[in-house]
Amino acid sequence: xxxxxxxxxxxxxxxxxxxxxxxxxxxxxxxxxxxxxxxxxxxxxxxxxxxxxxxxxxxxxxxxxxxxxxxxxxxxxxxxxxxxxxxxxxxxxxxxxxxxxxxxxxxxxxxxxxxxx
Numbered sequence: 325x326x327x328x329x330x331x332x333x334x335x336x337x338x339x340x341x342x343x344x345x346x347x348x349x350x351x352x353x354x355x356x357x358x359x360x361x362x363x364x365x366x367x368x369x370x371x372x373x374x375x376x377x378x379x380x381x382x383x384x385x386x387x388x389x390x391x392x393x394x395x396x397x398x399x400x401x402x403x404x405x406x407x408x409x410x411x412x413x414x415x416x417x418x419x420x421x422x423x424x425x426x427x428x429x430x431x432x433x434x435x436x437x438x439x440x441x
Contacts, residue, residue, distance in 0.1 A: 348421040349411055356427075360405045362395050401438070402431040409439065 351370060358366035368389050377384045377392065386392055408427050415422040429438040 348413055348416065348423050352408060352411055352423065352425060356406060356408055364389050364393065367393065398429075401429070403429050404432045405430050 355367065355370040358370060371389070373387050375386045377386060384392075406427055406429050408425060410426045412424040413421060414424055426440050428436040428440075431437050
């Protein structure tokens with residue numbers, strides 16, 4: 325499995341989102357809380373679509389959460405929850421930001437089994 329989701333995530337998801345946050349950091353905290361709750365409806369509120377991801381140098385334009393999120397597949401890897409290790413704000417304007425996120429996936433035993441670089 326690739327060491328994934330390197331996290332240059334264009335946080336332009338803040339634009340037009342009903343659940344827009346005051347800061348990019350707060351947005352990611354909200355997103356991770358919703359993600360760990362495995363609630364796709366709550367996860368959707370963190371985004372406005374289309375959404376642009378830059379992952380391992382490859383750009384993707386996505387129109388729905390289901391295009392990048394499959395909890396059944398994630399759980400097959402032993403996933404129980406995820407945690408943000410660090411967020412680096414690379415660029416910020418009024419309604420958008422570019423953030424580099426480092427995160428870990430944690431299994432039922434509480435062990436980190438995947439961490440982004």
